[in-house]
Amino acid sequence: MERRAAVKNMLLALGAAVSTSTVLSILGSCTEDANTGWVSTFYDPSEFKVVDNLVDIFLPKTSIVGGKDLNLAQFVDMMSNTVLDEEKQATVKLGSKVFITRFEEKFDKKIANASKEDFEAFIALYMNIPKDKEEEVFSLLDTTDYKGLSKSKQQDYLLYTFLTTVRSYSFLGYYTSEIVEDKRMELS
Incomplete structure (x- = not known):
């Protein structure tokens, strides 16, 4: 029951209007081996590589499992596809494109060839x-109409919206994971 309360509190903190059972259902479907041929439902392959690395x-x-061990990139993908409204989905997708463009410009290489260090x-x-x-x-992210911003500020808004969405869903999945909850109970 502690896990359900944690999910509810995290959803409230994220401002999400989604049921606890939906989150737990999505999280439960991410427990399989990442190499089973699972296909992203929201992000294209290069975007998903970014999410996985993030x-x-x-x-x-x-000393305990990490996000990759829990296949949280799948969780982030499914939450983005299931929970976000269409407008937020479009904004997050645009943000992932800004991330990839800036990344490739900075390192002068395709995202597919990037290392973890990159x-x-x-x-x-x-x-x-x-x-x-x-x-x-944070002030920029509070903007209600990012399209009224300058071009560079729009790009920053999109990039940070993508990063904060991935981070928020990653933490939500992690801290509501049964595996992490069990490990925390062992340590206490």
């Missing part, structure tokens, strides 16, 4: 930022 960076394996270096540019820049990003 999950691994946001939730690396430590992803870590790129994410650091956007997530390891000073407090004043962080406040600017």
